Amino acid sequence: MVEFTLWDIARNLLLAARWTVLLSLIAFVGGGLVGLSLLLARVAKWPGAERYVGAYVQLFQGTPLLMQLFLAYFGLALLGWDVSAWVAAALALTLYTSAFLAEIWRGCVAAIPKGQWEAAESLALNFGEKMRHVVGPQALRIALAPTVGFLVQVIKGTALASVIGFIELTKAGTMISNATFQPFKVYACVALMYFALCWPVSAWSRSIERKLRRAHA
Amino acid sequence: MQLDFLAVLAEWPALLRGALVTLVLTAVATVGGLALGVACGWARAWGARPLAYVAGAYVELIRNTPFIVQLFFVFFGLPSLGVKLTPEIASVLAMVINLGAYAAEIVRAGIEGTPRGQIEAARSLAMNEWQVFMRVVLPPALGRVWPAMVSQIIIVMLGSAVCGQIATAELSYQANLIQSRNFRAFEAFIVATLVYLLLSVALRHALHWAGRRFVFGR
Numbered sequence: 001m002v003e004f005t006l007w008d009i010a011r012n013l014l015l016a017a018r019w020t021v022l023l024s025l026i027a028f029v030g031g032g033l034v035g036l037s038l039l040l041a042r043v044a045k046w047p048g049a050e051r052y053v054g055a056y057v058q059l060f061q062g063t064p065l066l067m068q069l070f071l072a073y074f075g076l077a078l079l080g081w082d083v084s085a086w087v088a089a090a091l092a093l094t095l096y097t098s099a100f101l102a103e104i105w106r107g108c109v110a111a112i113p114k115g116q117w118e119a120a121e122s123l124a125l126n127f128g129e130k131m132r133h134v135v136g137p138q139a140l141r142i143a144l145a146p147t148v149g150f151l152v153q154v155i156k157g158t159a160l161a162s163v164i165g166f167i168e169l170t171k172a173g174t175m176i177s178n179a180t181f182q183p184f185k186v187y188a189c190v191a192l193m194y195f196a197l198c199w200p201v202s203a204w205s206r207s208i209e210r211k212l213r214r215a216h217a
Numbered sequence: 218m219q220l221d222f223l224a225v226l227a228e229w230p231a232l233l234r235g236a237l238v239t240l241v242l243t244a245v246a247t248v249g250g251l252a253l254g255v256a257c258g259w260a261r262a263w264g265a266r267p268l269a270y271v272a273g274a275y276v277e278l279i280r281n282t283p284f285i286v287q288l289f290f291v292f293f294g295l296p297s298l299g300v301k302l303t304p305e306i307a308s309v310l311a312m313v314i315n316l317g318a319y320a321a322e323i324v325r326a327g328i329e330g331t332p333r334g335q336i337e338a339a340r341s342l343a344m345n346e347w348q349v350f351m352r353v354v355l356p357p358a359l360g361r362v363w364p365a366m367v368s369q370i371i372i373v374m375l376g377s378a379v380c381g382q383i384a385t386a387e388l389s390y391q392a393n394l395i396q397s398r399n400f401r402a403f404e405a406f407i408v409a410t411l412v413y414l415l416l417s418v419a420l421r422h423a424l425h426w427a428g429r430r431f432v433f434g435r
Contacts, residue, residue: 062371062417064378066389067410074402152281159283163382170286183293191282191290198281 004180009189016172017193023158023168026090028151031097038102043109043135044127053102060099066160068092073164089161097154104150108143109135145209152198152205159194169193225404228395235391236412242305242387243374243420246312250373251366253313254320259350261321262328272321279318284376287311292383308380308387316373323365327358360433367424371417378413388412 038056041049060068072092076083112135120134162171173190177183260272279287291314292307302310331354339353359366381390392409396402 059414062375062414063410064375064389064413066378067406067413070389070406071403071410074406078403156281156283159285160379162285163379170283170289173286174289177293182297183289184295184297187286187290187294191278191286194282194286195278199277202277202281 004176004182006185006189009176009180009182009186012176013169013172013186013189013193016167017169017197019166019168020155020158020194021197023089023093023161023166024151024155027093027097027158028154030090030094031101031154034094034098035101035105038098039105039109040131042102042106043131057099057103060096061103065092065096065157066163068096069160069164085161085164085166088164089158089166093154093157093161096157097150100150100153101147104146105139105143108139108146111142112138141212145205145212148201148205148208152201155198155201156194220404221401222404222408224399224401225395225408228391228398231391231395232388232408232412235386235388235409236416238385238387239374239377239413239416242308242312242377242380242385243370245309246316246373246377247370249309249313250316250320250370253317254324255355257317257321258324258328262325263350276318276321279315280322284311284315285379285382287315288379288383304380304383304385307383308377308385311380312373312377315376316369319369319372320366323362323369324358326365327360327362328354330361331358356433359428363425363428363433367421367428370424371420374420375413375417 038053042053069089069092072095073083073085073088076088076091116134116138117130120130125133158168159170161168162174165171167175169190173186177186180186257272257276260268261276264272288308288311291311292302292304295302295307335353336349339349344352377387378389380387381393384390388409392405396405399405
């Protein structure tokens, strides 16, 4: 049997952590774009948008991410597409992220006082101008901390992609632990690596929040 | 493409059993997690310095790692220390540890919103620290943060879908079992997903009611 030193374990996990980071980024950027479209449809009061986007958000927030991953994996296959775990995981995580971000950002837009909308209206700004020059910048300031905070949820969410066979940090941990028979050590390393990824992001989100609060105090 | 939901729905007793296991796991985790959360929230807001640091480290460690890794660590990792757990016990333990960390932050936010005057008034009535905390500070604090707590409990319930991966016979595990028998994977997971949706809506209502009735109500 090949002997695995702690360094071998850590090195292999680090290599796998690349895919965790990449999948998180794809989901976050993709989810951000989809979430932004959903938000704009809602804020622009498109007919039916409130109802459909609301249902969409409820659907993704009220069901397990694991089930969403399974549905993406088996659903795409059912449509006749030969999908890899990569595509299914990226799709499911993107949709999941978009639902949460759309809801977070809606709260931020709703927090903008009505007078701001009315003032913009009285300046004859159209919807795009109102969003770009008046509501958008103010909402962005409030939205930054919870959005960064949600990135932590996305990174942790990618761990579930291991279940549909996507080889990222958690799946690599399982494979290495099966090879080395040292699950305690391996999963402790895996947990520490997630911590090393997530904690700086959490701390960043908190510092943004503190700064914002100080600016308002 | 042909969908056959009847093949899945015919297995309704298995789905029902799975949903019940999910609910039991969630109920036990809620009680344990709330107790742990209140203890850690107290330690962080009111406890001695070293205790506050320990609680803080626990909260940060759990909140910044995925639940599935925590579960695998408990189920696969702990036996090498001589702690052998059944899948059910490991699932509940991981859920309690997970919820406890999030609940601690929520409870702390509630505790820190307590007006100073109320604590001073309670002390002036010669209540000891335990009485001040349990009777004056905690109930309204929980009342303030209960909506956040309910959301967190539902997140933990949805997260318990992962427990099927270590062969805890909860809802997602049963769905997996059904699809391995009749190869109707998509339908089985659609049905399970809808049951989860139903559970989360029902649980939200039940917890809001239970909060008023048992936790912080008059």
